[in-house]
Amino acid sequence: MNWRIITTCLFVFSSFFGQAKNVTLSGFIYEQGSKEALIAVTVFTVGGEYGTTSNDYGFYSLTLPEGIYDVVFDYVGYNQQIVTMALDSNFSFTAYLVPQGNRLTTTEIELKKREKESDKVQMSTVDIPIKQIKEIPALFGEKDVLKVIQLLPGVQSGSEGQSGLYVRGGGPDQNLIILDGATVYNAQHLFGFFSLFNGDALRSVELIKGGFPARYGGRLSSVIDMNMKDGNKEKTTGEVGVGIISSKGILEGPLAKGKGSYILSGRRTYIDALLQPFILAASDGKSSGGYYFYDFNAKANYQIDKNNKVYLSGYFGRDKFYFNEKYGENFKEQTKTNFGWGNATGTFRWNHVIGPKVFVNTSLIYSTYNLGIAAKEEQADTTLFELRYGSGIRDYSFKQDFDYYLNNRHKIKFGYVATHHKFTPSAVVLTDSYDSSRIDDEVNFNAIETGLYVEDEVKFTSKLKGLLGVRLSSFHVDGANYINPEPRVALAYKLAKNLSAKLSYATMNQYIHLLSSSGVGLPTDLWVPATKRVKPQSSSQIAGGIAKDFKKPQISLTVEGYYKTMSNIIAYKEGASFLQIEAAVDGEAKQVSWEDNVTTGNGVSYGTELLVQKKYGKFTGWMGYTLSWTKHTFDSINNGKSFYARYDRRHDISVVGQYKINDRMTLSANWVYGTGNAITLPISTFRLDNHNLLTSANGFWTNGQQYTERNDFRMKAYHRADIGLQIKKVKPKGVRTIEFSAYNLYSRKNPFYYYIGTESRFDPNSKQVLRQVSLFPILPSISWNYKFK
Amino acid sequence: MHKKQIPFAFIVCFLLLNGCQTIVDNVELPEIETEAVVHFRYDGAINTYDCSLTKSNPIFGERRSDFDVIDDAVVSITGIGRTDTVMFIDGIDKYNDESTLNFIDGEQYELHITLPDGGQIYAQSAYPVRPQNIEVVVDSFKRDFETIYRIRTSWDDIPGIHEYYMLEYYQIYNFNGQKDTVSSYVAQVASGDDAGTRFSEQYEAYAFNEPGSNLSVDMFVVLSGITKEEYDYLQFLERYEPENPFTEPTSVPSNIQGGLGMFTLKNSMIYKF
Incomplete structure (x- = not known):
């Protein structure tokens, strides 16, 4: 009996997945010229019966019955390529797509069919x-x-x-x-x-x-x-750019006789260099200070053979803010303050084509973010005071991702990832010769996060497609173990030729938290792990919508609605501060851990989004509108009542357009509008009595502040228009681009933050009013760019 | 300013320097009415009511550093069938009087205030249980020009009830027979547990006494059973940093209906030595 059941299952399975006399067309898709791998290129047979897309490394695989096909390679920004193939066995074909604007070769034919939103399974x-x-x-x-x-x-x-x-x-x-x-x-x-x-x-x-x-x-x-980018495999080329606040450069070229390529890019600001003379002049040479940031990207790849390729890439960037001041007799005393933060990443990847249907990528990944603050007070050569504060996170990851193009109905991805996190919420070294104190304290957490997943992009029928998957995530830290299954479903049903309805559901878990003060957004925000006390965040989101493609004009329209619930999100407790490392607890000064400072709660967000896109033609761009609500509920905030999140935004509109006037000039503009942020406003002050027994007659009291309910006040709405004009000129050795642009074209005074101030800034006794700080009026800028041929 | 805050001050300066400021004139500000703020306390050790009654000041408009005292309200406290009316004392700008009520552990007492404009304020609270089996041990020894007092206070928490306590130490110097104001004050609050664990707290006080000076010190230890509302309020005060721009907005604990503030009852014992 059991054998009969197994045999029946195998038959059903094989008839479900199996296709008689099938062949597989596979290979890579690159950009003509640079040989950059192209991601998410649509590959389909004319008539649209069979199709697939290239993966993150340009690999594609399409299984179809043997026969003669016109196979189309289609990608936004590139000319379509159609190749007629007689397929009677597995066949490997490498396609090279020509960027739009380049001359077509005789083997390429422009087709009418274009990438359609209504064809995609995945929504949002x-x-x-x-x-x-x-x-x-x-x-x-x-x-x-x-x-x-x-x-x-x-x-x-x-x-x-x-x-x-x-x-x-x-x-x-x-x-x-x-x-x-x-x-x-x-x-x-x-x-x-x-x-x-x-x-x-x-x-x-x-x-x-x-x-x-x-x-x-x-x-x-x-x-x-x-x-x-992978870098140009054909020739060494580069690009330099000079802007108002920064300059940048790119160099790329072939490696090992075209078997590989490299790309190097860097950028640095020069605000500090521009401001330094003014700071020195204003302080008679006693003070110096400034701010700069830089970043550097590097990547190299090498094709070992037709089935193996390796990549090494990295990013390094840092911001630094510094201020030094000399004072005292003969300026022998000085204070030095440095405040810096930065990221570094490194990735080694090995692509291996196991067969025409299976591709695997193996990655070793390093990532770190750290913040450092240093303050030093010196007299002659003696250090009077020194503070070094640091925080950060460092990851090592290993992962493998498999792409299995089973047949024309099933495209399966599966894999796993394991990450070792090291969290350093705070590391303090403090030396104070005034009171001979020294603190050397570092708090570390080590954690292991893993993920195991499988997903299948499946064509149920000619009209119904789906992306079904599940992820099993886990997190282990300091005796706390969390394991959570995360189901993921996306379905797309073709209602008409260019119209489809879509539905999706996803559960997500997040095992790390960012401690962030709601008043300011600073790099001091701390990444911390979920612990026994502070549980992982999780969410469930359901979304539904329609996608419609129009032929004339060639635009696509998507409308989506979503409902998302979030649990165990964190926030600072009322009265807590991210600088609070010590507090009186039951009358005694105690070290405060970040866990003492936070509270957990729930959130809900729902809304509707509309997106109209025009991807082709002289005029391109999009218009987006969002109507949404976001509410949070914490037991110990706002007396347990729900409140709008700081960035709850009822209406959000953006209009973006680019018009190609001719081959040399492109005009672009955008306009944005958003409902004001929700903030908490103090509304009155009142007397807070200390409840001491013997001192009450002496009138010991402090000032208390009464606030609106949490985030119950709206700042003014935000809106802004920007405009830019790019002018290109082909030179003998390259292409020069000059861009003129204006940010905040009509100089709208948008709110950056509010504070309580006086009506007259010169009379501290004048009426108290609500004052607004705006940052940027109209900011015209010019940049120059030169791309070498 | 804490030295760690220096970089953040730079950031604020940076933003201010780059910013342009305007008065927000076309946004509707919240309607703000002044509210009555009550701090009413009964202390069992001295059998006295002490009540401040003031008005809050709106943030926007005229700038005020003081608060208007409401001196013509009717303030009364009721418990176990009796009512005391508490009179306003001009010299201290408070309602202050000796109690004639019988305060019993665990019994409910109610505060009623009728404001001059007819507004009503109400609060209620249970009289907390007094700490049990209190023991205060003081050791003192001299070192150079100072006397060190080591005070150990211990008491029993009551099993089965979650009680809250406040322990205060006061030092009052007497120069040549002249009493100074309170020169040193330390307060601790503690919450008990259902198991009834015995509390034991130690405190060291220092009294400087240079040769030839005629200085003496009065020391007081006050141990009180307090309500949960007062415990939360005192914990809040210890954390409260209204001048710190990086703290989250905080709602002040209050158990007053019709206004702001606290109605608290303390079951205290005073030890003087």
């Missing part, structure tokens, strides 16, 4: 073309990936000019930002005004807001997956 996902990132006007002309992502529906920015991301009600800690497989913990320069990703060195950027594939895990709200 946006691929951002690097070309568009380079054309959208930016603050000081600094092209910024994260600020472009902020222009998409469902993604909100924090404050004026900042690159923090708040995706579908989640905090900035809930975004998994990956650069070449390595997690980047603090993706910001200059307190958030610039992101640390140099757009010139990137090959692809993908944002996922919901319906997460099972291969991703560890964060609740979004995944931003970025890949660096």
Whole structure:
């Protein structure tokens, strides 16, 4: 009986998966010229019966019955390529796509069919073309990936000019930002005004807001997956750029007679160098100070043989703020203050093609983020006081990802990852010769995080497609063990030729927390692990929507609604401060751990997003609108009542457009609008009596402040327009681009923060009023770029 | 300013230097009405009521550093069938009077205040249980020009009840027979547990006594059973840093209906030596 059941199952299984006389077409897809691997290229047969997409390394595999096919390779920003193939056995084919604007060769034919939103299974996902990132006007002309992502529906920015991301009600800690497989913990320069990703060195950027594939895990709200360019395999080339606040350069070229390639890119600001003469002059040479940041990317790859390729890539970036002051007799005394933070990542990857249907990538990954503060007071050669404070996180990861193109109906991915985290919430060395004290204290946590996943992109019928998966995540720290299954489902049903309905569900767990003060967004925010006391965060998100592609004009429309619940999110307790390392507990001064300072609660976020995109033609761009609500509930905050999250934003609109006037000029503009941030406002002061027995008659009391309910007050709405014009000129040795741009075109005074001040800034006794600090008026900028041929 | 805060001060300066400031004039500010703020305390050791009654000041508008005292309200406390009305004393700007009520451990007492505009304030609280089997041991020894007092205070927590305590130490110097104000004060609060563990707290006090000076010191130990509301309030005060820009907004604990503040009852014992 048992044998009959097993045989029946095998028959059903083989008939489900099996296809008679099938052949497999596989290979890699590169850019013509540079031989950069192209990600997510759509490969399909004319008629659309069979299709697949290339993976993160440009590998594709398509299984189909033997026969003669016109196979189309299609990618946004590139000319389509169609190749007629007679397939009677497994066949390997490498495709080279020509970037748009380049002349077509005789073997390439322009087709009408284009990538359609209604064809994609995955929802809540946006691929951002690097070309568009380079054309959208930016603050000081600094092209910024994260600020472009902020222009998409469902993604909100924090404050004026900042690159923090708040995706579908989640905090900035809930975004998994990956650069070449390595997690980047603090993706910001200059307190958030610039992101640390140099757009010139990137090959692809993908944002996922919901319906997460099972291969991703560890964060609740979004995944931003970025890949660096591989470097030009044909010839050595480069690019230099000079902007208002920074300069940058790229060098790339072939290695080992074209078997490999490399790319190096770097950027540094020069605000400090520009300001230094003024600081020295203003202080008679007694003070010096400044701020700068730099970042450096490097990547190399080597093709061992047709089935093996290795990559080595890394990122290193740092911000530094410093101030030195001399004083006293003959200026023998001085204070030195340094404040720096930075990320470093390193990734080694080995791509191996096991067969025409199976591809495996093995990665060794290193990632670290650290913050350091140093203050020193010296007299002659003697140190009177020295403080060194540090915090950070360091990861080592090993992972393997398999792509198994089983047949035309099943594209399976599976793999695992193991990460060793070392958290250092605080490391303090303090030497004080005034009271002869010395503190040398370091707090460390070691943790192991693992993930095991499998997902299947399956075509149930010609109309119904799905992405089904499950991830088993675990976390082990200091005697606490957490294991959680995370089911993931995404379904797409074709209602008509260019119209589909989509539905997705995802459970996510996050085992690390970011301690962040709600009043400020600083690099001092601390990454800490889930512990026995502070449980992991988790979320469940359900989303549904429709995608429609129009032929004339060639635009796509997506409308999505989502509902997300979050549990065990953390916040500072009322009255707590991230600088509080000691507090009176039951009358005694005790060391306060971060666990004492935080409380856990729940959140809910829901809303609707509309995105209209035009990807092709002279005019490209998008319009996004989000209507959303985000609420948090903590037992010990706001008397247990629910309150709006600081970045709850009822309405968020962004309009982005680029118009190619001719081959030389591109005009771009964008406009954004967002409901004001929700803040807590003090409304009155009152007397707080100390309850001492013998001193009460002496009137011992302090001032207390009464606030609105938590985040019950709205700042003014935010809106801004930017404009840019790029002018290209082909020179004998390269292409020169000059860009003129203006940030905040109509000089809107947008709120950065509010504070209680006096009506007259020169009369401290005048009426108390609410004052607003705005950062940027209209900021025109110019940048010069030269790309060598 | 703590030296660790220096870099953050730089950041704030940076933002201010780069910022342009405006008065927010077209945003509707919250409606703010002044509220009555009550701090009413009964202390069993001296059998006295002490109540401050003031008005809160709105943040926006005229800048005020003091608070208006409400001196013509009717303040009364009721318990076990009796009511005491507490009179306002001009010299100390408070309602202050000796109690005629019988305060019994665990019994409920109610505060009623009728404000001059007819507004009503109400609060209630149970009289906390007095600490049991109290023992105060003082050792003293001289070192150079100072006398060191080592005070060990111990008492029994009551099993089965979650009690809260406040332990205060006062030093009052007498120069040539002239009493000074309180020159040293330390307070601790403690929460008991259901198991009824015995508490034991130690405190060291220092009294300087240079040769030739005519200085003496009065020392007081006050041990009180307090309510949970007062325990939370005192814990809040210990953490409270309104001037620190990096602290989270805090709602002040209050058990007053119709206003702000605290109604607290303390079951205290005083030891003087």
